[in-house]
Amino acid sequence: MDIGLAFDLKSDFVAPAGAPDDLLEEYDSERTIAAIEAALSRRGHRVRRMGGGKRFLAELLAAPPELVFNVAEGRGSRSREAHIPAVCEMVGVPCTHSDPATLALALDKALCKRVAAAAGVAVARDRVVRSVAELAGLELRFPCIAKPLHEGSSIGVRASSRSDDATALAREVGRIVGDYAQPALVEEFLTGPEFTVGVLGHGAQARVLAVMEIRPKDDRTADFVYSVELKRVWPDHVEYHVPPRRPPELLAAVERVALGAYRALECRDIGRVDVRLDAAGVAHFIELNPLPGISPGWSDLCILAEKSGVDHDALIGAILDQALARIGRR
Ligand SMILES: Nc1ncnc2c1ncn2[C@@H]1O[C@H](COP(=O)(O)OP(=O)(O)O)[C@@H](O)[C@H]1O
Ligand SMILES: [Mg+2]
Incomplete structure (x- = not known):
């Protein structure tokens, strides 16, 4: 089978000056992509590296594979992981992993x-806050944890993320809103x-x-x-x-x-x-x-x-x- 590999390499991105050092944590290394490619090839498939973003889109339109094996994290928004499966769906090419609605959600x-x-x-009680000021009147019980609302790969989750009191929580929410330009999800720990x-x-x-x-x-x-x-x-x-x-x-x-x-x-x-x-x-x-x-x-x-x-x-x-x-x- 002709399989296109969709991925985003860490080395394809440059973090803006002053960004936290984990901002690009979710993107893949060359070693990981090579391992996936080798595993698919060993099963007798023809594997084509299609990358991510617009490069992927151009190749998808020019030469659609029979299937996309998708590990691309996407870029720029909480819908970023849905980008690849969404365009595959539009063009009619099947894709591994979940559909765009699930990935975005x-x-x-x-x-x-x-x-x-x-x-x-069962889920922990939580509140989404967009600023430290929105912590006023928080009805959650300490200890709490604050994390970026739409990240993964431990991005923004630090040893200091657990807070025992309002002062520590305000510091963590300030860090998340400031460093990651998104709301913080505050949860009971x-x-x-x-x-x-x-x-x-x-x-x-x-x-x-x-x-x-x-x-x-x-x-x-x-x-x-x-x-x-x-x-x-x-x-x-x-x-x-x-x-x-x-x-x-x-x-x-x-x-x-x-x-x-x-x-x-x-x-x-x-x-x-x-x-x-x-x-x-x-x-x-x-x-x-x-x-x-x-x-x-x-x-x-x-x-x-x-x-x-x-x-x-x-x-x-x-x-x-x-x-x-x-x-x-x-
Ligand atoms: N409500 C919670 N209570 C206790 N620990 C939590 C809670 N939320 C997150 N954590 C801790 O933080 C870690 C990272 O949080 P998680 O939501 O899994 O983020 P990520 O997407 O970065 O994996 C978890 O593996 C866990 O150790
Ligand atoms: Mg996790």
């Missing part, structure tokens, strides 16, 4: 939570253990690939924030457990939350869902990544897959197989 963490909550999935869940497929057949617990080595679970610093600078401070050493009923509850959110958002092919327990041990949905990072050995989805016996090639193959089955090509 999932990137706005507050809207995504509303949809999951309407389907009966879930102090229990954290999990991330890989999900494959769509609709009723969607199934859990694996559940991974992300544990701070210092056991200070109640303060734990899986921040950009932890991933980049102190990776030795976290442990990944697949499967988590937890009772089966608890893991079943975590899976129910993940599948509930995945199905409510009508995700397709692959997704990764973050879940955390509150102080009473109730599993809550945090966020859903319908375009999860897929860097070998680095991205949570790849760590989770590898630890459950699915190597990078097999993971790419599984995503492709889901898309091919969905469009009736296998």
Whole structure:
């Protein structure tokens, strides 16, 4: 099959002067794209690098492939992840991963939570604020966490993101609104253990690939924030457990939350869902990544897959197989 690979390389962007150092965190490395290309080629497909943005669009119109394998994060707005699937849909070329409506919705963490909550999935109480002044009269209980409303890849989420009082929260909201030019989502902090869940497929057949617990080595679970610093600078401070050493009923509850959110958002092919327990041990949905990072050995989805016996090639193959089955090509 003639497969076009849609992607955005970190090296294609230049962060504006004075921007926070994690602004381009979501974009891919050459190594990741080469690994995806190799995995698809090894399955006997002809793979063409189409890149992202207008370059992708020009090539899509000039020489449409039979299928687009999409890992492009897009650029510039909360709808950025929807750009590639939207133009594919317009031109009539099938595309892996979720459709544009799901990708746009999932990137706005507050809207995504509303949809999951309407389907009966537990979520932390929250408020969206556009300025520090809007924190007045906040009716949330501390500790809280503030994060950029429409980012992923831990962008803007720091070790300092958890706030115990109004002063600390105002500082965090000021940082987010200032540095990332978008509203802040303020949530009550879930102090229990954290999990991330890989999900494959769509609709009723969607199934859990694996559940991974992300544990701070210092056991200070109640303060734990899986921040950009932890991933980049102190990776030795976290442990990944697949499967988590937890009772089966608890893991079943975590899976129910993940599948509930995945199905409510009508995700397709692959997704990764973050879940955390509150102080009473109730599993809550945090966020859903319908375009999860897929860097070998680095991205949570790849760590989770590898630890459950699915190597990078097999993971790419599984995503492709889901898309091919969905469009009736296998
Ligand atoms: N309401 C919350 N309660 C407790 N921890 C949270 C909450 N929201 C986010 N976190 C912590 O912050 C991390 C990053 O937040 P998340 O919403 O998953 O952003 P990202 O899109 O950057 O992954 C989570 O993995 C978790 O450790
Ligand atoms: Mg997350």
